[in-house]
Amino acid sequence: MSRYLSAIWKCRYFWLSLVQMDLRNRYRRSVVGMGWSLLNPIAMTTVICLVFPRFMPQIKSVNHYAPMVLVGLCFWNFISSAARLGTKCLIHSERYIRQYPAPMAIYPLRLALGGAFHFLIALAVVLVMRCCLIGFSDLHTFISLVPTVLMIFVLAWSVSLLVGFATAYFPDIEHLADVGLQILFYATPIVYSPSAIQGKLGLLIRLNPLTTFVELLHAPLIHGQFPDASLFATGLLITAGFAGVSMLTVSRFEKKIIFQL
Amino acid sequence: MTSIDLENLNLVFRVRQKQRIPFKDFLVHQMFRKSVNPYMEIRALSNINLSIRQGDRLGIVGHNGAGKSTMLKMLAGIYPPTSGERRVQGEISSLFELSLGFEPEATGWENIAYRGFLQGETPKTLKHKLAEIAEFSELGEFLASPVRHYSSGMLVRLAFSVATAIDPEILLVDEVLAAGDLAFQKKARRRMEEMIDRAHLIVMVSHDLEALTKFCNRAIWLDHGQIRMQGPTQDVVEAYTDAMNGAVPMAKAA
Numbered sequence: 444m445s446r447y448l449s450a451i452w453k454c455r456y457f458w459l460s461l462v463q464m465d466l467r468n469r470y471r472r473s474v475v476g477m478g479w480s481l482l483n484p485i486a487m488t489t490v491i492c493l494v495f496p497r498f499m500p501q502i503k504s505v506n507h508y509a510p511m512v513l514v515g516l517c518f519w520n521f522i523s524s525a526a527r528l529g530t531k532c533l534i535h536s537e538r539y540i541r542q543y544p545a546p547m548a549i550y551p552l553r554l555a556l557g558g559a560f561h562f563l564i565a566l567a568v569v570l571v572m573r574c575c576l577i578g579f580s581d582l583h584t585f586i587s588l589v590p591t592v593l594m595i596f597v598l599a600w601s602v603s604l605l606v607g608f609a610t611a612y613f614p615d616i617e618h619l620a621d622v623g624l625q626i627l628f629y630a631t632p633i634v635y636s637p638s639a640i641q642g643k644l645g646l647l648i649r650l651n652p653l654t655t656f657v658e659l660l661h662a663p664l665i666h667g668q669f670p671d672a673s674l675f676a677t678g679l680l681i682t683a684g685f686a687g688v689s690m691l692t693v694s695r696f697e698k699k700i701i702f703q704l
Numbered sequence: 705m706t707s708i709d710l711e712n713l714n715l716v717f718r719v720r721q722k723q724r725i726p727f728k729d730f731l732v733h734q735m736f737r738k739s740v741n742p743y744m745e746i747r748a749l750s751n752i753n754l755s756i757r758q759g760d761r762l763g764i765v766g767h768n769g770a771g772k773s774t775m776l777k778m779l780a781g782i783y784p785p786t787s788g789e790r791r792v793q794g795e796i797s798s799l800f801e802l803s804l805g806f807e808p809e810a811t812g813w814e815n816i817a818y819r820g821f822l823q824g825e826t827p828k829t830l831k832h833k834l835a836e837i838a839e840f841s842e843l844g845e846f847l848a849s850p851v852r853h854y855s856s857g858m859l860v861r862l863a864f865s866v867a868t869a870i871d872p873e874i875l876l877v878d879e880v881l882a883a884g885d886l887a888f889q890k891k892a893r894r895r896m897e898e899m900i901d902r903a904h905l906i907v908m909v910s911h912d913l914e915a916l917t918k919f920c921n922r923a924i925w926l927d928h929g930q931i932r933m934q935g936p937t938q939d940v941v942e943a944y945t946d947a948m949n950g951a952v953p954m955a956k957a958a
Contacts, residue, residue, distance in 0.1 A: 460817055460818055541805075542805050543782075543805075544782050613730060
């Protein structure tokens with residue numbers, strides 16, 4: 444594994460320059476630059492905050508609800524774009540794969556890094572919103588966001604890699620991912636609090652691995668607390684699980700994937 | 705000390721008879737019923753034994769589909785051998801499929817950087833080569849435009865200029881001597897000669913038998929994925945030419 448990571452590191456100038464280009468292209472397309480891509484989650488949050496509190500009596504304070512929805516949406520956008528764009532990451536990189544035997548993991552890494560950059564900017568907006576609406580208390584708990592963001596980054600990288608390899612073998616994974624993501628959106632506590640739904644449905648939501656990461660983000664940002672050690676451990680376990688499956692996929696299929704492109 | 709050793713090497717492409725199957729069909733047909741789109745095996749390289757040492761300039765000849773380009777890609781590590789051993793000592797630089805590997809939205813300058821980095825350059829080493837690459841490509845102010853506006857000839861010139869700016873240990877070359885227009889081809893040939901002088905070890909595929917005879921001290925003749933003959937370039941090229949002209953029956957050429 445260390446040899447593989449060092450091979451990735453060896454071609455860092457290549458993938459870093461591609462990430463730089465992706466970001467430039469993404470933000471160059473609009474007059475307001477990165478503000479435009481933040482508009483979507485902010486507009487969604489505004490609409491949700493105007494509509495949902497009318498139907499959900501458990502939402503007692505919109506001041507807490509708004510940053511909760513926004514951070515959930517930003518997290519969701521990061522993971523869902525990693526899954527959606529990840530389906531094409533190897534197919535679109537065929538032009539490089541056919542010329543240079545670079546580690547395949549650099550192509551989903553390119554996506555994950557671009558997404559992570561955008562997620563960090565969105566998170567900064569969430570922090571500002573949180574301070575404005577909830578106040579400046581318990582800011583020291585924000586330090587827990589560092590390992591959380593790192594885990595989310597590894598998760599996004601792994602998801603991109605897995606769907607990238609799967610799509611190289613099965614072309615319809617892209618459409619299946621779209622359907623799966625729609626279902627997963629409602630099974631992830633974004634517009635509702637993780638504790639709001641009980642019973643069998645609540646259990647299903649708790650089994651969703653994304654719920655853990657939403658809770659890890661909510662703890663400092665919404666509740667002003669450090670996440671529980673057990674929550675951290677669950678997050679680490681899930682991340683390690685996804686990373687492990689990705690590494691297995693790479694070791695088993697990396698050499699053969701060229702025959703599928 | 706650079707070297708390449710291939711021992712009893714086989715490369716089999718395992719491809720589906722029709723197009724790739726959707727996941728839902730895979731679940732239904734592959735796991736529970738007999739496959740309606742089974743794999744077929746294409747033997748691309750068979751029982752290859754080859755040893756190339758530092759200082760060797762090896763040419764590969766053969767008809768279309770003989771496995772020449774596949775052999776280069778296998779040497780480069782792009783195709784994994786199905787069985788047998790591939791041992792390589794030294795850094796490999798490849799010159800093939802030059803028109804691939806561009807980011808269409810990026811400018812010529814940016815693409816020089818991407819390709820350079822992929823070839824192992826760093827921002828520091830590339831900085832010293834940028835002016836020379838730009839000059840050699842003769843693309844001038846076009847380098848500031850996105851490469852999607854380039855003609856295929858311009859793309860090949862750009863790719864060739866970047867690819868040949870390296871100091872190679874092991875150089876794998878596939879038909880790049882025909883890059884660009886006639887004037888550029890002359891320049892490219894000179895550049896290739898310089899590169900061939902600098903490289904420790906070269907493997908070259910070309911249908912230009914004259915060029916192979918000039919550049920290579922050894923050659924192999926590939927026929928349907930097998931080495932049919934190996935030896936001094938002149939001998940191999942003559943045997944291959946005779947066989948192609950029908951002077952020597954194919955089976956007796958070896």
